[in-house]
Amino acid sequence: MDALGGPGASIIVGLENVFPPIPSEVILPLAGFSAAQGTFTLAGAIFWTTLGSVLGAILAYALGFWLGADRVRAIFGRVPLMKVEDFDKAEGWFHRHGAASVFFGRMVPVVRSLISIPAGVARMNFLLFLALTLAGSLIWNSIFVVGGYLLGGQWHRIEAVAGWFSNAVVAAIVVVVVAFLVRRWLQERAQASVESDGRAEE
Template sequence: MITEKISEIAVQILDTTGYAGAGFLMALESMIAPVPSEAVMPFVGFQVADGKWNLWLAIGSTSAGSILGSLLSYWMGYYGGKPFVLKAGKYLLLNQHDLELTEKFFHKRKGTWTILISRFIPVIRHFISIPAGIGRMPLTPFLGTTFVGATVWNTFLLICGMKLREQWPVIQKYSHQADIAVVAAILAGAGWFVYSRRTPGKRSNL
């Protein structure tokens, strides 16, 4: 019952930490820490679907966390530059190659729309605030597009979580098949993680 156990642990964590905990996790997600929003927001949706959390407070707290994390990354780039980011990133499992890919993405598509679009792209959304800061992008458009992109993305994942919760009895009925899928996903993710760090030069440029 792997899927059921994972959901129980995630919900227990959110029960304990509340809106602040969800906001903190999303702040980490918007920085360079390996905390994917796809692993946080659906369970926030569970809380809303169960009637434990208010929908608007859930969206507001997680979006505020995303903005705070993005702003901290922006300031790291703005005031510290790339050398400081690389030094500090060692403590947050920063992948330098991913950062370089994000820099290329940002410089090829300079403009406020780049920040907005990046919120929907895996890997890129974790790093995009740093080159925006290094490039001295004006703060107001940066915050505006970050707010819109983060709110839309977080809300989408939250709603997915709510819909998933509604279908949970069906998922439990087929939990064995779901467990196999979860194990396969974990193994695939671990394999990709190892491969991406051993062969960075073979990954395609954005």
């Protein structure tokens, strides 16, 4: 980041989207710290890191789109520090939560780096994918970049908060899914009651 400025931050964050072992919980606060030291502005740090996130996500989407699930699994089985189970986890997220997983998945470790691949495999609408990726990345990046900026030389302390925040996001998703299922069940029950009343009148 010191050598390349904003583009350097963009490159590092972009790599995190295609190589999960690179932890954004460390990179993003460090970008904020660099901004506090005058390497670039705070707005610039958020812009460049988000640009890197989006470009990395597009690359991962393209890999999924062109290679398909089976070839992606084969690649994951050969690359050091990457596991097939990581891809399966992200793919499971996508199948369970659909388009919303692209947005919320940007805030969950491992899933954040890989969710773009199953989106590509499923050939999700690209403009929708792009919009959700941009929104989720902007929120996640801003939190950690601003945190690193405010903490200055103590930027590393924010990493301890990352696990709690990610768990909070997962809990929120669970609540939304349960609410959706309960609502759907109530709707189906009401529909069945209406149909039953209709048959009784006949």
